[in-house]
Amino acid sequence: MNKQAIATTRLQLRVLMPEHATMLQAYLLENRAHLAPWEPVRDEDFFSLEKCEERLHSSFRLMEAGLAMHFAVCLDNEMIGICNFSNIVRGVFHACHLGYAIAEKRQGQGYMQEAVQAGIAHMFQQQGLHRVMANYVPENLRSAVLLERLGFEKEGYARSYLKINGVWRDHILTALVNSEN
Numbered sequence: 001m002n003k004q005a006i007a008t009t010r011l012q013l014r015v016l017m018p019e020h021a022t023m024l025q026a027y028l029l030e031n032r033a034h035l036a037p038w039e040p041v042r043d044e045d046f047f048s049l050e051k052c053e054e055r056l057h058s059s060f061r062l063m064e065a066g067l068a069m070h071f072a073v074c075l076d077n078e079m080i081g082i083c084n085f086s087n088i089v090r091g092v093f094h095a096c097h098l099g100y101a102i103a104e105k106r107q108g109q110g111y112m113q114e115a116v117q118a119g120i121a122h123m124f125q126q127q128g129l130h131r132v133m134a135n136y137v138p139e140n141l142r143s144a145v146l147l148e149r150l151g152f153e154k155e156g157y158a159r160s161y162l163k164i165n166g167v168w169r170d171h172i173l174t175a176l177v178n179s180e181n
Contacts (some may be wrong), residue, residue, distance in 0.1 A: 006071070016056055016070070017060065017068075022052075069088070070121070081112060084100070088144050095131035154172060158170065
């Protein structure tokens, strides 16, 4: 597993280790209300330093096993978002799911597109994946625009797909295929 950061013009995508739990916790606490409409319901314990450390341990194990790549999007030494590639499947599929989020105060500045584009390039070129899938609730227009700009194509509509903010929500299914392989 490559532990080095991926550098873009303005950002770094870093793999956080358990000793970086305070950075993750600060990001989560600062963006709690902003992210709530797009994520599962989070209890108080989710935001504790101990749980952040546990998630980073678990994340590292998944990455070592080749099942995920989890990146913190950093601007200088501040975590401003996440760019995660999960459910990596090899064999005849060579695909994964993409998840991402950006800090409320960093929206509309092109950071998410820059980070996700670099992450996808890494997954295609370094990890040899053929397909990256990303799904979003129809009301999330920012995600719709971002994925369209990145070349994702709509592939379907899934009813009652994920339980988001306590409610089973429909999702639009999209994917980007690696034309290089």
